[in-house]
Amino acid sequence: xxxxxxxxxxxxxxxxxxxxxxxxxxxxxxxxxxxxxxxxxxxxxxxxxxxxxxxxxxxxxxxxxxxxxxxxxxxxxxxxxxxxxxxxxxxxxxxxxxxxxxxxxxxxxxxxxxxxxxxxxxxxxxxxxxxxxxxxxxxxxxxxxxxxxxxxxxxxxxxxxxxxxxxxxxxxxxxxxxxxxxxxxxxxxx
Ligand code: 5GP
Numbered sequence: 001x002x003x004x005x006x007x008x009x010x011x012x013x014x015x016x017x018x019x020x021x022x023x024x025x026x027x028x029x030x031x032x033x034x035x036x037x038x039x040x041x042x043x044x045x046x047x048x049x050x051x052x053x054x055x056x057x058x059x060x061x062x063x064x065x066x067x068x069x070x071x072x073x074x075x076x077x078x079x080x081x082x083x084x085x086x087x088x089x090x091x092x093x094x095x096x097x098x099x100x101x102x103x104x105x106x107x108x109x110x111x112x113x114x115x116x117x118x119x120x121x122x123x124x125x126x127x128x129x130x131x132x133x134x135x136x137x138x139x140x141x142x143x144x145x146x147x148x149x150x151x152x153x154x155x156x157x158x159x160x161x162x163x164x165x166x167x168x169x170x171x172x173x174x175x176x177x178x179x180x181x182x183x184x185x186x187x188x189x190x
Contacts, residue, residue: 001041001175004153005188007034008176018156018181019100026125026153027060032067038175039068042123042151045173046072049148051121053077053114055136057096057107060125064153068123077114079107079139092142096135099128107135114143127152127174130161137170154178157189 013021025031051072056065057079065076080087083106090111097104114120120140124132133150140147147170155162155174158181165172180187 001038003034003037004176008154008186012186014181014183014186020126020154020156020178020181020186022125022154026064030063032063035064035067038064038153039071041175042068042121042173043071045151046121046149049121050119051148052118053145054121054123055079055114055140056123057081057132057136061123064125065123072121077109079109079136081105081107083108092139094135094138094142097129097131099126099131107139109139109143111143114140114145116144118143118145119148120145122147122150124152125154127155127162127165127172128159130159130164133161133165133172137165137168149173151175156181 011024015021025034051074053074054065054069054076058081062078069076087108087110092109092111093106095104096107122136127133137147149171151173153175155177157177157179162172177189179189
């Protein structure tokens with residue numbers, strides 16, 4: 001998606017460790033008008049899939065998923081990184097390895113929010129090694145739902161996480177793919 005490539009070129013910063021800082025429009029500060037263009041593209045890609053829910057992970061995914069959900073007219077469910085009292089005893093849980101912090105932590109999803117009639121679109125901001133998307137797939141399937149698509153704004157294709165997910169047979173659509181990232185260059189796939 002050319003619009004997103006240009007926005008990354010104009011506004012993103014490469015931090016040590018290959019972390020792309022997109023805090024001015026995608027994380028932290030969300031440029032809602034810009035993200036609504038990404039949402040239109042996600043809607044175009046998946047509108048035939050009879051999506052019933054969009055599943056994401058807190059926190060960066062929530063804003064993107066919510067803006068997109070307005071077009072699909074479906075709820076957003078997000079995996080929580082903390083288990084508070086409101087979650088109750090009936091929940092699904094699994095472990096995710098954080099790309100940005102390098103540690104593993106548990107994520108939680110109330111059992112009653114996803115069921116066997118759901119056709120789930122999984123959506124997140126980034127795909128790096130694929131841990132977050134795989135965990136979301138696992139949670140959806142633990143709840144008995146069908147994952148009909150997975151999507152991210154930015155795939156770091158040089159890390160191979162996206163290839164793993166495609167090899168498992170899931171549809172994965174990335175709005176842009178970065179094939180090389182260093183302090184001098186952000187190289188995109190065509
Ligand atoms: P994965 O689980 O695929 O290794 O990493 C994806 C998760 O890590 C996303 O939920 C995202 O929040 C975070 N992430 C991965 N790479 C980057 C990056 O370059 N910049 C930012 N801001 N977040 C990233």
